[in-house]
Amino acid sequence: MPIKVLYFASLKELFGCAGQQLDSKGLTTVGDVWQQVSKDREYSQTVLHSVNQEYADLDTLVKAGDEVAFFPPVTGG
């Protein structure tokens, strides 16, 4: 089962899509997923992350079937 990756707001525009499916092989942490999708590109703004809809750190562990999301600082309310 793959890892489901989602992007929101300005990151969705930067990536040009709302998300993608990744083969979980070789991906242990959120940081690994970010490295794979961002391809080491530099982003001027802060990027936040979540795993299965809860805030996570770059060293949070991921596994097949997880939903991992990347998004900019929130601006609701």
Place this chain on the structure above:
Amino acid sequence: MISIIETAFDPWQSIASYQKKMQRDGEYGACATFVGTMRDFNQGDSVNGMLLEHYPGMTEKHLEKIVVDAEKQWQLLDTLVIHRVGELLPNDPIVLVVAWSAHRKDAFEACRFIMEDLKSKAPFWKKECVVSANQQTQKNRWVEKNTSGY
């Protein structure tokens, strides 16, 4: 109750109808309310519209967590959180937070806590339509961060 809605709402009507349905008459002595409304300016520019995006699923989950955290810290009888998403116009209400309690301290403090946590952590993003000074051109830009509430 937590509600994410795509259509315009009247917060005062929402409070009145929810309070009626709550069936806690006689129990609450305090109802603290915050209503956030869309301005027609931001960072010195005129704004004539806004798109509010969110992360369906995580938004509801996070708001539920905030309310549970508030219920642990204050004596609350009920809470109501309504947040708009989609296309908004200036003067549209964006968010409503209401806390009912027997006494004002719990209601005021819980309402503030829920609102501040929502502003800083709930996964919503605003994209505003900015109009140039001569009203000739407009462009869309993401709001990069919320102002500090304190």
